[in-house]
Amino acid sequence: MGYLATIFWFVAEEVEGTSSEEPSGLDLILPAIDELIWGAVAFSIVLFVLNKFAWPKLRESIEAREKQIQGDLEAAERSKNEAEQEKRRYQQQLADSRGEANRIVEEARQQAEQVRKDIIAKAQAEAEQITTRAQESIAAERASTMQELQSTVATMSIQLAEKVVGRSIDASAQKEMVDAYIRDVAGMGNGSSN
Amino acid sequence: MVLALELDINHLFFWDPLLFEGTPYELNRVGILSLLAAALCVGFFLYGAAKKALVPKGAGNLAETLYLFVRNNIAIDVIGPEGAKYAGYLASVFFFILFSNVLAILPGIHFAPTSRMAIPFMLAILTWIIFNVVGVIKQGLGGYLKGTLFPPGVPKAVYILLTPIEFFSVFVVRPLTLMVRLLANLMAGHVLLTIFFLFTHEFLVTNIGPTAPLGLVTLAVATALMMLEMLVVVMQAYIFTMLSAFYIAEAVHGHGAEDHLTHDEPAHETPHEDRRPQLEGVAA
Secondary structure, eight states: OGGGGGTOOOHHHHHHTOOOOOOOOOGGGOHHHHHHHHHHHHHHHHEEEEEEEEEEHHHHHHHHHHHHHHHHHHHHHHHHHHHHHHHHHHHHHHHHHHHHHHHHHHHHHHHHHHHHHHHHHHHEEEEEEEEHHHHHHHHHHHHHHHHHHHHHHHHHHHHHHHHHSSSSSOOOHHHHHHHHHHHHHHHHHHHEEE | OOHHHHHHHHHHHHHOOOSTTTTTTTTHHHHHHHHHHHHHHHHHHHHHHHHHOOOOOOHHHHHHHHHHHHIIIIIIIIIIIIGGGGHHHHHHHHHHHHHHHHTSTTTTTHHHOSSSSSSHHHHHHHHHHHHHHHHHHHHHHHHHHHHHOSSSSSSSSGGHHHHOOOOOOIIIIIHHHHHHHHHHHHHHHHHHHHHHHHHHHHHIIITTTTTTTHHHHHHHHHHHHHHHHHHHHHHHHHHHHHHHHHHHHHHHHTTTTTTTTTTTTOSSSSHHHHHHHHHHHHHH
C-alpha cells in the first residue's frame, strides 16, 4: 500500500492509519465521542471568540461607516440646500442688477432725448433769430435801395424833363415835381392793385 | 482486466488516535482538523476585524462582506429585523462549517471534519436546542407546542394524522436531516474524489499500459468532481445555516407565520416558507 504515498498521501495515511478494530458501517453515521468532544471544543472556540471579538468589531466598523455615510449624506443635503439658496440669492441680485442697469440706461436715454430736444429747440430759436435778422436786414436793404432808386429815378426824370422842355428848372421845383409824380405813380400802383 | 484496487470505506473515515489514546477525548485526525478549521476561521475573522478602516480593503473587506452576507441575507432576511440577534450564532455556524468543509478540497488535507458525524450532529443538536428554547421563550411552552403540533386552519379530525407527523417532523426529522444532509454530502464527496483519484493512480501510475487513456478520463472526472465539491462545500454550509435560520424564524414568529417580513424590501420576493422546500430539495 505504500505506493499510494507517492501522489496521494492523504489516502495512504488513511489506509495505513486504519484502526485495528474494524468499525461497523453504523459507526460511519454515529458520532464518535472523542470527535464530538473536540468538535465541541473547536466550535466553542469559534462561537466564543467570534462573538466576543470579531463580530462586535465588524459591527462597529459597519455602523461607523453607516453613520459616516449618513452624516456625509446629510452634510451633502445641507450643502445642496445652501447652494440652492445662494443660487437664488445670486439670481435675485442678478435680476436686481439687470433692473438697475435698465433703469440707468432708460434715464440716460431720457436725458439724451432731453438734451437732443433742447439742442434742437435752441437751434430752431437761433435759426429763427437769424431768419428774423436776415429779414430785417433785407427790409432795411430794400428800403435803402428804394430810397436810392427813388433818388436816381428823380434825377433821371428831371434830366429827361429838361431835355424835353429844353430848359432847366430849379432844384426845389424839380424835387417837388418828382415827388408829386412818384406819389401819383404810387397812387396809381395802389389803385391798380386795389 | 480485473483491477486489483483495494478500497475499504473504513480506511477513509476512521483514524487512530494521535494524542490521549485510551481516553474519551482521544485526539485523532478529525479532532485536529476540527481545531484547524476553528483556528483558520477565528484567525481569518480576527485578522479581518482588526483592520480598522472606514472603507476596509482586502481581508477586512472580505471579512465584513462575509459577515454582512450572513447577517443580512440569512439572519435578517429569514427571521426579520429580530434576526440580527441570532446573526452571531448563525455566522459562527456558517463559517465553522465552511472552513471545515473547505478542508475537503484543500490540497494536502483533502478531508473535512464535517464528513464525520460528530460536527454535523453537534451543530444540528445545538440548532435544535436553540430553536426550541426560542420557541418556548417567545410563545410560551403551551403556545409553542400548540402552534407546532396543532397548526391552525386544519380540520380537527386531521390532527389525528397531522399532530404525530408534525411532532416527528419538527422534533426528530429536522435535526436529523440537518446533520445527515451535511454529513452525507461531504462523505459522498470524499468517497467520490478518493475513488476517482485512486483509479487515476491505478491507470496512470501503478498499472500503466493500454488502459492509460482511461486514467485520463478518471482524472478529468476527478477534476470536474473537485470543482463540484467546491460548490458543495459552500452550498452545504449555506443550506445548514439557512435552514437553521428558518427553524429559528418559525420559533420566533410561530408556525406558518411568515408575514413578519416587510414586503417593501425587494429581496423578499418569496416568503421563507416558500424557499425552504427548494433548499431541502437542493440539499438532497
